[in-house]
Amino acid sequence: MLLLFPLLLDRTFHNGHGRFVARTREFDTDAAIEAAMSAFRQAGYAGTSIQDLVDATGVGRGSLYAAFGSKEGLYLAVLDRYREQYAEPIVGLLKEGVNAKAVIREVLVGVVDATVEDGNREACLVVGAATELAHRDLAVRDRLQGTIQSLEDALFELIVRGQAAGELPADRAPRQRHDCSPPPSRDCGSSVPSDPTAPRSWRRWTSP
Known part of the structure; x- marks a missing residue:
């Protein structure tokens, strides 16, 4: 359950009126895929951790999960x-x-x-x-x-x-x-x- 919180926090924010609305993606998806591609090519899928992808792309975990769903989802986008x-x-x-x-x-x-x-x-x-x-x-x-x-x-x-x-x-x-x-x-x-x-x-x- 705790793993859901970064995703929820990244996808929504409180608008001050008791409601949550969608948050605009704040990073370049194409650039993130390119950076992740380099990471996967250098270390392989198993050898590349989520933290490695965070470091390579400069994008937070929550944002990566929000954009690609999972590490596998990012890998498929890279493929x-x-x-x-x-x-x-x-x-x-x-x-x-x-x-x-x-x-x-x-x-x-x-x-x-x-x-x-x-x-x-x-x-x-x-x-x-x-x-x-x-x-x-x-x-x-x-x-x-x-x-x-x-x-x-x-x-x-x-x-x-x-x-x-x-x-x-x-x-x-x-x-x-x-x-x-x-x-x-x-x-x-x-x-x-x-x-x-x-x-x-x-x-x-x-x-x-």
């Missing part, structure tokens, strides 16, 4: 933002790409470059969520499956176009059954296959 920032641009590039092999190379090199240039060595959030939570959290699993499926579908369509244009070998199946589950690694740049945003099958289309 959605991560997809917007990282997966959706890759999907757009794959769908709009003209030369299939060149586009695949560009995506893979971009993933490697981004990892090398990351001074904080922050983990791939998709890999972290897949290894830590997907086996027991349906909401997280659904988000990951949606993200990975959209990437794979866009890649499939690009390969089909490339084969039709004679840019890629036509004797290779554009989609094969393969295990997209990442290994237990926090570093999505340690090898290309460890990042679900770069499925194992991609390597077959970038070899000379």
